[in-house]
Amino acid sequence: MTKRPQPKCPICEKPVGLRPENQSFPFCSVRCKQQDLGKWLGGDYSVAGRPASPHEIADELRRGGGDN
Ligand SMILES: [Zn+2]
Numbered sequence: 001m002t003k004r005p006q007p008k009c010p011i012c013e014k015p016v017g018l019r020p021e022n023q024s025f026p027f028c029s030v031r032c033k034q035q036d037l038g039k040w041l042g043g044d045y046s047v048a049g050r051p052a053s054p055h056e057i058a059d060e061l062r063r064g065g066g067d068n
Contacts, residue, residue, distance in 0.1 A: 011035050 007016045009028035016028045027033040 007018070007026060008014065009016050009026070009032050011027060011032035014028045016022060016026060019025045022028070024030050024033045027036065
């Protein structure tokens with residue numbers, strides 16, 4: 001219990017340096033940051049359709065429901 005738990009990179013699980021030294025936080029490096037981005041773009045994380053916020057849905061309903 002001498003030091004705080006060090007955050008780990010979600011990609012490679014290496015210890016992550018804290019800001020402001022680490023510009024890529026919460027990743028250990030720019031490379032890992034880009035890998036994470038690539039996962040998203042490559043559909044590695046399953047996303048069913050486009051995530052719509054409640055606000056957007058309400059807006060859509062208002063628009064499609066006729067306004068008279
Ligand atoms: Zn990493």
